[in-house]
Amino acid sequence: MSKAVERTAINKVLPHYHCSLNNSTVAPLGNGLINSTFLVRSINGNFVLQKINPYVFSKPAEVINNAELINNHLLSKQAQGQYQLTPMRQIKNNLESVFSLVENEYWRAIEYIPNCYTVEVVETPEQAQQVANAFAKFTYALGDFPAHELTTIIPNFHSLNHRLLQLQTAVEKNSCDRLTLCSELVAFCFAQHQFIEQVATLEHNLPLRVTHNDTKINNLLFSANNNKPIAVIDLDTCMPGFIMHDFGDMVRTCCSNLPEDGTNLEKMQVREDILSALAQGYLGELDTKISVLEKQSLVIGAQLLPFMIGIRFLTDFIDGDKYFHTDYKSHNLDRAKNQIKLYSSLQEIQPKIQEMIVNFTQ
Numbered sequence: 544m545s546k547a548v549e550r551t552a553i554n555k556v557l558p559h560y561h562c563s564l565n566n567s568t569v570a571p572l573g574n575g576l577i578n579s580t581f582l583v584r585s586i587n588g589n590f591v592l593q594k595i596n597p598y599v600f601s602k603p604a605e606v607i608n609n610a611e612l613i614n615n616h617l618l619s620k621q622a623q624g625q626y627q628l629t630p631m632r633q634i635k636n637n638l639e640s641v642f643s644l645v646e647n648e649y650w651r652a653i654e655y656i657p658n659c660y661t662v663e664v665v666e667t668p669e670q671a672q673q674v675a676n677a678f679a680k681f682t683y684a685l686g687d688f689p690a691h692e693l694t695t696i697i698p699n700f701h702s703l704n705h706r707l708l709q710l711q712t713a714v715e716k717n718s719c720d721r722l723t724l725c726s727e728l729v730a731f732c733f734a735q736h737q738f739i740e741q742v743a744t745l746e747h748n749l750p751l752r753v754t755h756n757d758t759k760i761n762n763l764l765f766s767a768n769n770n771k772p773i774a775v776i777d778l779d780t781c782m783p784g785f786i787m788h789d790f791g792d793m794v795r796t797c798c799s800n801l802p803e804d805g806t807n808l809e810k811m812q813v814r815e816d817i818l819s820a821l822a823q824g825y826l827g828e829l830d831t832k833i834s835v836l837e838k839q840s841l842v843i844g845a846q847l848l849p850f851m852i853g854i855r856f857l858t859d860f861i862d863g864d865k866y867f868h869t870d871y872k873s874h875n876l877d878r879a880k881n882q883i884k885l886y887s888s889l890q891e892i893q894p895k896i897q898e899m900i901v902n903f904t905q
């Protein structure tokens with residue numbers, strides 16, 4: 544994270560929250576690839592401070608407003624005993640606003656829940672089951688949320704066709720002359736006709752729900768008291784979508800034995816016990832509440848998210864790393880190779896995934 548952003552946080556944003564460097568400390572927090580996030584420890588308590596990435600989010604005020612609407616809904620569900628997790632409240636600034644506009648950029652503060660931790664790598668099937676169960680509870684609690692009140696933050700966010708078109712455009716421009724480094728991978732993506740068609744048919748027939756759209760394992764907080772998920776975080780991409788996307792992103796982030804930018808690809812393995820536990824946890828909550836087609840779509844979702852995010856990393860690599868934060872020149876290409884390998888590995892075990900999902904019993 545850039546030091547300049549940290550300096551702005553300290554000098555210009557803190558004062559909006561009754562804080563200054565005299566009575567607080569600021570430190571980078573988490574591993575997000577998009578926003579810049581800090582933990583503020585102050586004499587009035589701790590909180591999270593976040594700068595919304597203006598390149599990715601062209602409507603930052605709406606990102607914050609969507610989170611407010613969702614939190615209010617979840618708080619009322621919680622009050623009625625229908626939501627067991629903790630909604631993450633946004634904190635108002637000195638002017639009673641949920642966002643602060645500093646140097647034309649949007650910042651917000653979010654409650655900090657003490658005694659919590661995030662997880663980058665799922666250790667056990669039990670943990671995976673809890674993860675899937677938490678995200679399923681989140682989706683179910685939003686089942687009666689008036690979705691039309693949400694602003695669509697990134698149109699076509701999980702549309703495979705849109706992502707393929709973006710890849711096509713990047714390839715045609717080849718603005719950074721990087722195509723020679725990845726032409727085989729590009730060709731592989733465009734050759735997945737059968738899979739692309741299967742996804743298009745599903746998109747046409749599945750019902751829309753309010754989904755989280757970034758259900759990676761580190762978007763859950765775990766309680767240090769009982770080691771169970773306590774809160775779903777990062778509501779930036781909550782929009783109407785399909786549950787295959789949410790299930791698929793969990794598979795993507797929990798089931799590989801390598802991190803998403805791991806380069807030792809010949810060592811990649813799908814952890815099938817973890818995948819099975821995700822199916823158990825997700826369907827344990829949702830099986831009786833979703834349609835037969837939605838249930839079947841999870842098999843495709845498990846392959847779709849690694850494929851789609853692989854395409855997005857590849858597109859950003861060709862475009863010159865404008866979207867995702869990177870640590871070195873081929874970082875996005877390494878991520879793309881990794882995710883597309885994961886897609887292929889999941890495709891190889893599709894019959895097993897099918898069995899885990901379709902034969903699910905309570």
Ligand code: GN1
Binds near residue numbers: 574575599756
């Ligand atoms: C981005 O910033 P972060 O880590 O919450 C991205 C997700 C990707 C993820 C890949 C708005 O999420 O879609 O799955 O990186 N978010 C956006 O690690 O594009």
Ligand code: MG
Binds near residue numbers: 575779780
């Ligand atoms: Mg996110």
